[in-house]
Amino acid sequence: xxxxxxxxxxxxxxxxxxxxxxxxxxxxxxxxxxxxxxxxxxxxxxxxxxxxxxxxxxxxxxxxxxxxxxxxxxxxxxxxxxxxxxxxxxxxxxxxxxxxxxxxxxxxxxxxx
Amino acid sequence: xxxxxxxxxxxxxxxxxxxxxxxxxxxxxxxxxxxxxxxxxxxxxxxxxxxxxxxxxxxxxxxxxxxxxxxxxxxxxxxxxxxxxxxxxxxxxxxxxxxxxxxxxxxxxxxxxxxxxxxxxxxxxxxxxxxxxxxxxxxxxxxxxxxxxxxxxxxxxxxxxxxxxxxxxxxxxxxxxxxxxxxxxxxxxxxxxxxxxxxxxxxxxxxxxxxxxxxxxxxx
Numbered sequence: 538x539x540x541x542x543x544x545x546x547x548x549x550x551x552x553x554x555x556x557x558x559x560x561x562x563x564x565x566x567x568x569x570x571x572x573x574x575x576x577x578x579x580x581x582x583x584x585x586x587x588x589x590x591x592x593x594x595x596x597x598x599x600x601x602x603x604x605x606x607x608x609x610x611x612x613x614x615x616x617x618x619x620x621x622x623x624x625x626x627x628x629x630x631x632x633x634x635x636x637x638x639x640x641x642x643x644x645x646x647x648x649x650x
Numbered sequence: 651x652x653x654x655x656x657x658x659x660x661x662x663x664x665x666x667x668x669x670x671x672x673x674x675x676x677x678x679x680x681x682x683x684x685x686x687x688x689x690x691x692x693x694x695x696x697x698x699x700x701x702x703x704x705x706x707x708x709x710x711x712x713x714x715x716x717x718x719x720x721x722x723x724x725x726x727x728x729x730x731x732x733x734x735x736x737x738x739x740x741x742x743x744x745x746x747x748x749x750x751x752x753x754x755x756x757x758x759x760x761x762x763x764x765x766x767x768x769x770x771x772x773x774x775x776x777x778x779x780x781x782x783x784x785x786x787x788x789x790x791x792x793x794x795x796x797x798x799x800x801x802x803x804x805x806x807x808x809x810x811x812x813x814x815x816x817x818x819x820x821x822x823x824x825x826x827x828x829x830x831x832x833x834x835x836x837x838x839x840x841x842x843x844x845x846x847x848x849x850x851x852x853x854x855x856x857x858x859x860x861x862x863x864x865x866x867x868x869x870x
Contacts, residue, residue: 548670551840552747561742564767565735571864572727576720579868590704593864600860608738608853615676618683629694636698640705642748 552615564607573598675696675843682847686854693813693858700806700865703833713796714803715867717782719773723867725739727823727859733762734856737825737849740832744842749832752845756829763822771817777804810862817855824848 740755788801
């Protein structure tokens with residue numbers, strides 16, 4: 538750190554990936570549009586019936602992907618952070634899967650008392 | 651640390667236990683991502699609970715969702731998405747040494763958080779006024795509920811939005827801290843890790859709301 542001009546100085550320099558403003562504007566626009574789509578899709582929830590929930594969840598998942606990739610910079614991040622993030626969702630999926638399996642396979646028992 | 655920043659204003663400060671600036675930056679960011687996993691699992695567990703009880707009592711959840719004003723949730727979604735946008739661009743501004751713009755973007759983010767909490771406050775007080783409390787505090791006969799266990803829906807509603815609101819408040823506090831440090835000149839094109847870290851936290855708060863809005867207000 539003594540000199541600013543020696544070759545070691547390169548180690549002290551960050552080369553940030555600067556996301557261009559146009560990308561952020563596009564992503565924000567897409568997120569706004571998908572929020573409107575969520576509400577529009579809800580107007581047809583009687584026609585959609587049981588699909589209304591999954592449709593709303595799917596739109597939310599697409600929005601979440603936009604936020605993660607662009608706002609949270611996972612798109613330009615290293616693989617370690619991607620794996621860390623994926624681990625969180627993996628264990629959430631495990632929790633969900635076994636809870637659903639448990640609930641779905643329960644047998645209603647009537648007490649003989 | 652501070653003396654270093656004064657002597658080399660536009661260079662990254664590398665602590666001696668790091669190999670180089672990139673490793674230091676990556677280590678800090680990795681810590682934030684590990685913290686994000688705990689956030690995902692905390693909210694995820696409540697969402698799994700919601701999914702299960704929604705499956706068991708779909709009509710009761712539909713009745714609960716109808717008692718919420720989706721327009722308020724909709725406006726709050728737009729407000730949070732806009733705040734995420736201003737948070738994201740503040741990082742770009744810092745990276746380009748446009749400190750004034752970064753400060754404006756951060757201040758806008760705090761303002762959006764405040765708008766979100768104001769709307770939330772009016773929603774909560776309105777619910778309390780109607781007697782829509784969580785769990786057994788909700789008197790089904792008094793509020794004219796069709797389902798005796800409507801209190802469960804509001805248990806989920808208050809837990810999810812309350813925990814989320816707490817995160818918004820903490821996020822606003824952290825962004826205020828960032829704003830002060832930005833104005834003070836702590837951040838520049840070689841040092842913005844705290845802005846990135848708090849940004850990731852703020853985006854996950856937005857991300858959670860993206861799921862809460864359709865689940866609580868629309869589908870029910």
